[in-house]
Structure formats: C-alpha cells, structure tokens
Amino acid sequence: MSPFSTHTLDNGLSLIFETIPRINSAAVGFFANTGSRDEMADQAGVSHFLEHMCFKGTAKRDWRQLSLDIDDLGASWNAYTWWEGTAYYHWVQSERATQSIEILADMMRSTIPSEEFDTEKNVILEEIAMYHDRPDSLIFDELIRTVFPDHPLGQSVLGTESTVGALTRDQMVDYYARRYAPENMTFIATGKFDRDEIVACVESVCGDWQSGEAGRDQQEPIFSGQTHVVQRENVTREHVTLAFPAPSGANADATTAEMLSAYLGASTNSRLYWAVVQNGLADEATANYVGLSDTGLFYIYLSVDPTRTKEAIDVVLSECQALHDQIDDEALERAKTKAATSVVCSGEHGLSRFGQLVDDVSCNAPLRSLDDQIDGIRSVDTDRIGSYLTQFPLTQDPALVALGPLADLAS
C-alpha cells in the first residue's frame, strides 16, 4: 500500500502526505520551486536572502514574535536554499503540527520588512565570508560555475558580496511575488498526523493565496568539461573536484549513478578509499551523484597535499577508467546492501523523509517510498552499470576544478 496521498487546493497549491508508522512526530513544511537558477545574474543570491527574510516579519507577526511563537512549539526548524528550490520545515510533536503549519504559512507571505532588510543583508554577507573560509564548500560554487558557464544553474546560491550588496528590497519583492505563487509551491507532511485535520488547516491558512504565473522556462543546461584553477595562497590543501555528466534526478538511472558513486567513492571501503586515501595521497577522496530536474552531476572530491595533486588526479582517472573494464560483483552487492540499510534507517526519521520528498518534488520525479527506493537499489546490477557507463562514460574529459595554493595543475 502506498504511504502517500496528495491533494490540491483550488489556487493550485499541491499537498503531499506520507504516513510513517511508529514515530510520534511530524515534519511539515513548504517547498518553493525556486532557487538560484531562477535568478537574474545581477540578482544572484536573492532566493537565499529571501529565505532569511521570511523569518523577519509578516502581516501578523514581527521577527521577534515569529521566533517566540516557533519556540513556544518546541519545534526543530530550519530552511534551506539550493540551485533548484527553497524549503522550510518544522519538526514537531504530532499534536502541534497544525500550529506549525499556521506559522509556516504566515512566513510564506512575509512582508519583507524594509527596516530589517539591511541588518539581514549583513548576516548574509557574514555567511558568504564564512564560506570563503571553507574551501571544501566554496569549491562547489566554482565547480557548478565551470560546468554550466552559460546557464543560470552555474550561479552561486549565496550570491556574491557585490550582487547581495547591491540587491534592493524592490527587486526581492518582485521576485517573491512571481516565484512564491501557490502553483509553484508544495506543502509536505511526513510522520504521524491526522490527514483531514491537516488538509483543513492548510486550506484555511493558504486557501486565499493568489494564483500566479511562475514556471521555469529554461534551455537544458549543457555540460562543459573545462579545467579551472583558483589560486588561493591562504588555503593549505589543494581542494579538487572532477565532474562528469549524469542523468537527471527523475531518470530511472539516477539510482544507478548513486550506486556507482558509492562503489567508486564511498567514504570507506570503496575503490577510491583504498587507491587514494589508504595510499596516503589524500585525507578525503569521495564520489557523489547529484540529480537535478533536467540534468545531473557525477563528481569526485579530493583534499590533497598540493605537491601530490597531479598524482592523486591520475589515480582517480585510472580508477574511473577501470570501472569501464570491470565491476566487482561482490563489492557492488556490498554497496547496495549498505545503501538499503540507510534507506531503512531514514524511514525512522520524519525529517529525513521530508528531505527525500523535497528532492523528489524538485526533480519532478515520482514520489519514492522506502520500498520503491529499496527496489531501485536492488535493481542495479553490472549490466545496468555497463549500459549507464555507455551513456555517461567516466572516461571523457571531466570538468576539473582546483582551489588551493597551486597556480596550475601541470605537475
């Protein structure tokens, strides 16, 4: 039996429910289908800044009242913005879910108070500065920019000091009005709750949201396999990413890409773990797959001694090549079993299911239950990987981005 059910309000807002047995809490929240890829280049960072402003005041509550009311529920709460979307959630005891929904819905109609705008801008500028001190995060901004140079997907989620610095409240208000239309948003509840009660609650607090035009009309992002070296002398390690094209998150082979990345570069007992980390070449060498709505990336991250960067990259490339020659069946089975255990564990965790559904919705993928996820993992075999590698080879020139003391990767 499917654990899911859905509902749509007259104004176009979609509702998704997943009941999870055993747990006594609920994760509730909104996903807005708008992120950094929906921003004009000179307004980069507006989605994320707006996410912060949603906590700064509504017609009913000022920022102080919002924090007091949220904390009076004892909710674990947060919000996050990425390339494709923005999500807001509360994780609460089930009996308080409707109160949480009322507050979250109120926040989705923030007044973006002008008197708070500049103070919060400073907080964002501090957040940008913080990421500048974290090269292992910063490098992903450089990577996506290199991979999609002529597409809004290549823009930084946080924006830059200059785009955020120059952003005006009017620009944000305009973006907000267009992008937070109910048709472009989804309400999600996971865990334990009374569905009828939640539907009635969402109807009463979101039913009067005005429909609008949102959508996303963009050309398909084209992968660019360039090399880009960012020299930063105050960075100690060389941080390196190699990326290859990969299917979108809705593609049937998204799970194949995930399993291949675990086989190649899970943080322990993978090909890269033994060939790179355990050979003392890097303190981290991991592979990952990220699925987006219309494309995907298969990438490898390395943190290496700058003097051994080229050597480490060469080992990674030969490990990628080796995948085309042979896949060890037993090692693949182990990676699958581990992934399946992780899925089972995530099923006890209301919030991690919420995050999974946000991912599915943002990729326009069918909602995947725990059983669907496990079936997907089980269906990956060496044949499946073989045909994946024919379609998305890991032998062609990857996008290669390095950030650290090196000026180039010649030696």
Place this chain on the structure above:
Amino acid sequence: MVYTRRILAYLRLSKVFVLRGLMGVEIVELPNGIRIVVEPMEGAKSAVLAMRFGFGAKDDPHDRLGMARIAEDVLFKGTPKRDAREVFDAFDTLGIRRGSSTAVEHTQFQAQFLPEHFRSVCELFEETFSTASFPDSEVEVTKAITLEELKRLEDSPIQQAMLLTFKAALGEPMGRVPMGDAETLELITSAGVRRFWTEHCRPESLIVSVAGGVDHQQAIDTIQEVFGGWASDGPADPDDHTVTIVDRQVHHVKESEQAHIGIVFGSVARGHELYYPAQVAIAVLSGSGSSRLFTEVREKRGLAYSVSAFYRARRKGGLIALYAGTTAERAKETLRVCRHEVNRLAEDVTQEELDRAKTVLKGGLFTSGDLPEGRAGSLVEDVFLDGNTRTIQEIANNVDAVTLNQIFAYLEAHPPHPQTVVTLGPQPLASDA
C-alpha cells in the same frame, strides 16, 4: 593479554547484576565488568549499538599524542582471521553503518544495522577488539593520513578555532586535540599502539548500549555470550581529571576572511543537583531562534551568521563553549555583545524565557532524541558520565521541574569566570573588549 580473556570465558557467564531497576533504563553489569543498557523501541526497523571505552586522548603518552586515535582507526585494519579489506568487507556485507571516534575522555564505536544482524555485529566488533593485529604498514598509513588531516584542519577554521579554544582553556591533558601533532605522531610505532590497546581495552572500561528494534533480554544474552568471555582486569582506572579553566585571552594569526571567536567557561557535571538548571540557563542563552545570543548578535545587529553556545560534559565537570564567526572589523563588537549576554544572564532571566527554554529542550527530546541513534548515544553517555540512565520522559520531567530560583542559584554558584577567549583571524582583538 587480551587473547587469553576469551579462554577464561564461559565459566563466568552465570552471574549478571542488575544495577538499577527503579529509575531510568536498567543497567546490567556482566561479571567481567562490562555494563549494558538496552532500550527496545517498538516498531523500529533498525537497531543501533554504541560501545564506549573510558580511554581517550587524555591517556596518550605525553610524547605520543594521537595514540588513542591511531589505535581506534588501525583497529579495523586486520585480525589474524582477516586482512584490512576483509574486515571492512565483513561489516559492509551486512550493510552496517559503522562509525567511531576518539575524544579526550573516551573512545566510541557505533553501528546501525538491521536487527537480524545483531549477533554478527557484536561478533565482528569483539573479533577486532580482542584480536586486532595493528600491522606495521597500516599504522604508518594511518599516521600519514592523520598528518594530512591536521593540515586539512587549517582549511576548517571553525573547527580549528574550537580545538584551540579547548586546548587553551583546559590545558593538559583535558584540552588535548585527539589527532595529536606532527612531532608526536612521528614517534608512534605499531608495537606502541598494540601495547596501548592491550592496556586500555578492558571490560571494566566498556559500556554497551543498544536501542531500536531489539528484544531486551535477547540483546543482553547476545552481548553476554559474545563479550562475557573477556576476563576482568580488576577495577577501572580512577584517572578522572577535573575541569579547570584558565583565565586568559589568546590570539592566533590567520589570513582568514572572518575572525573566529571561541569562549569557554566552567559549568557543572551531569550528576550535579544544578545540572538541569544549567541546561535551561544555556537554552535561554542559545539554541533557538528566540534565544538571547541569536536575538542580540544576529537578529538585532546582523553581526554574525553563526553564533551559538553549548554545554559539554566531562566526567568530573562540565563546561560551556561559545562560538561566533564575524568579519574582522566587527569582531570586537561581536565579542563585546557575546560577553555582555553571558554576564547578563545572572541578572534578568524571566519566567517567560524559562518556560520557553523548557519547551525548546523538551521539543528536541521527542523528535531527534527519539531515534535509535539518539537513544543509543544518550544512554551510553549517561552511564559513562554518572553511572545512571534516564528515559526521555524522566529528562522531560527534570527539565519541567526547574525553577527561576534554581537558575539564579546555578548562575551565582557558577559564574562565567575564569574564562578563556581565543580568537583566530587576521587581527588580535583588544583584551579589554
């Protein structure tokens, strides 16, 4: 020495002591001294096993800092039955999510898995604990990786700032960095690691907790069958160090974008009568959107993105640490506001703030606190810190019982002095900030 423990084994299996049955979750002690806590969770599809030994970086020989952490890592790099890859494969074949960590006072191993694998998980850990061979080559590789990790720390200034703060505040040995340092790592040998492990891996020092989809008695029986054979070595070492914080201010120059500020001052231990008032007081200060630090530093003034204070327990004490990251020109003001908020706490906590802080603390208990990993971790920590365990409901009741007068009594008896302030960034801050 550890090898022979298994032979003495099965004679001792019969006597099992229930240490506590009236309050909290029952603690069962095996004749060899291993303490076990099991919390079955109805309907849970996974189980978590947490095992904590009472040794850590504090036990590193002073000229071999980093020893405990090297041992924790190389432990999985081979036994007489399996080489390194085979050990990893054995865990992975069962789909076990395994983790381990070395702290100053303890070393912990943890695994999450499907309940049907419980016995195999216990057996795999037992095999590594009691027969790990610590091969020469693997010790050398781990030393090399640890050196790399120490360099990586330079690129993670938040973590670096906090480690430097604890080091400055607590000194030797409680402020140690478990990774050690380049000079002392160099001196570590496989013979030394083997000796260290044999000396410290003792049943009296081991606490085992299990939470999730397991049966209480079956879990205890399994642990007893697998680990009951370890011979007792006599009472655990009474080497608990107290927490003594130094009044000082230190600056480390770093060409970073932000200035990273760490502050540490003393608090009470887990078993202290003012432990819960201390927790509520800290929750007034930090940990939620309406808390004082978030409100004053971030919401009102926009000085920082990241600012928080948190409690850390030690066996013989507790401490409160604060972190704030801000660009250099605003660092002095940020430090001033943080210190002002810490000092102001003793003057004017209101009933409304008290009630809200309790709600926030209890909220966390019934969400993330109610997962198998959350419970296994809390239980093992409970036994480690004061030999007692508490159910979620008991913690909630204790939080509820805190009064405003108790908060003020706590803050008066445990003021935020002496205090260590460490800054990491381009410029030093004036010491009178």
